[in-house]
Amino acid sequence: MSSQIVRIVRMRELQTIVGLSRPRIYKLQEERRFPHSIKLGDRAVSWLAQDVYQWIEERRSAAALELAQAA
Numbered sequence: 327m328s329s330q331i332v333r334i335v336r337m338r339e340l341q342t343i344v345g346l347s348r349p350r351i352y353k354l355q356e357e358r359r360f361p362h363s364i365k366l367g368d369r370a371v372s373w374l375a376q377d378v379y380q381w382i383e384e385r386r387s388a389a390a391l392e393l394a395q396a397a
Contacts, residue, residue: 334364334372343378 337348344351354360361377 333375334366335375335378336370336372340373340378344382 335343337351340351341348346354351360355362361373361381363371363373365371
């Protein structure tokens with residue numbers, strides 16, 4: 327078994343990290359354009375931090391590519 331630590335983030339922290347509102351996050355999830363949440367309980371969800379940071383990196387790379395193509 328792997329001893330790798332998996333970090334999760336809850337909604338409030340997620341909003342701080344990505345700078346998006348709760349409705350926007352859920353809308354992007356619905357459109358399959360944002361990592362999906364993991365259900366922890368009846369009323370608790372979280373996201374894998376690794377997935378969130380990967381999503382941010384993909385956005386950054388796409389923006390850099392757009393900028394390079396525009397030049």
